[in-house]
């Protein structure tokens with residue numbers, strides 16, 4: 001069989017934070033091949049797949065020899081001669097071989113690299129771009145991007161409590177135009193920071209280092225950067241926040257260091273609701289911690305009609321957690337990170353479950369990335385509607401944005417920008433700022 005897996009091989013490479021990660025190469029009997037690399041998170045949910053790192057830590061500068069060995073040993077053996085076109089079978093062989101619920105034997109960094117490399121090898125064998133292989137004959141839309149302008153939280157020495165200050169331009173009409181708008185806002189924000197004497201470099205994902213005295217100061221600066229770039233906040237360009245509140249947990253509440261306050265779940269929800277009234281915020285991710293279903297349900301009831309409420313650490317790309325959250329009306333969108341699940345099959349199941357429930361889906365990068373562009377293909381081929389990759393000024397991020405430009409070009413006159421259509425069904429109703 002030409003698409004039978006002939007070899008699986010891994011090596012250690014280095015990611016955008018200068019930390020080691022796993023790169024896998026898969027070759028089929030025909031000679032077709034695929035390559036993919038595992039990303040790595042810094043703000044990680046407790047329920048996501050474990051990255052194996054030598055020395056046992058989840059994030060940092062130690063090697064990934066154990067994960068590399070898992071690929072070159074048991075995973076390679078388990079996948080020998082398996083038909084690569086059967087992604088579900090490939091992934092279940094790894095899931096069964098690992099035998100744990102969180103991939104702690106092989107490492108999620110081992111399984112995710114192999115899972116994605118297999119998909120690339122099939123695309124090579126079929127002579128198709130990966131997005132087209134994944135989409136089949138189905139119509140796809142170019143995803144609406146969420147792009148970081150300031151990076152805070154765990155990505156900037158906890159300089160702001162909020163982790164990602166991002167923008168969205170649902171009316172842009174194309175990825176080409178959305179990126180142009182983002183570039184203009186990004187540079188305007190840098191110039192505004194310089195004018196205010198606040199320019200102090202960039203954070204982990206390339207957003208400006210957030211030298212602010214309050215979370216509100218960052219929000220105000222973002223609004224003025226949008227205006228300075230010549231756009232109308234709340235019309236052309238909206239704000240999207242990743243609070244990453246799991247990182248703020250302290251006892252039973254949440255510690256906001258910049259604002260010098262400890263808040264209960266109800267109080268942090270009040271705070272985010274107030275921000276959403278005072279600023280043109282269209283999307284909020286992880287406003288509460290990974291186990292705070294009541295808090296997610298509370299904020300969804302209060303602002304979910306007009307604001308997208310995304311679960312990241314709260315849902316960890318798990319179909320079961322998405323279904324439970326939907327039952328509790330806790331959120332209206334899921335962030336899909338393939339390495340939280342550990343395989344393409346499991347990540348896609350989380351995405352499909354959310355879609356069936358009328359939730360929005362956002363395919364996302366991690367804060368530690370490589371030149372791998374797989375997620376641009378997943379977001380398009382799975383018709384996710386949205387994509388989050390980090391900022392607009394570092395090559396591991398730009399590689400993904402630029403790949404989307406190529407995909408849009410390949411679609412030619414069939415290219416359709418998801419725009420506001422990528423938002424949850426309830427979001428996008430009239431709201432004045």
Ligand SMILES: O=C(O)[C@@H](CO)OP(=O)(O)O
Nearest residue numbers: 040041042043044366367
């Ligand atoms: O929280 C997130 O959404 C991501 C990307 O911003 O961060 P990390 O990869 O560190 O989890």
Ligand SMILES: [Mg+2]
Nearest residue numbers: 242244285312
């Ligand atoms: Mg997040």
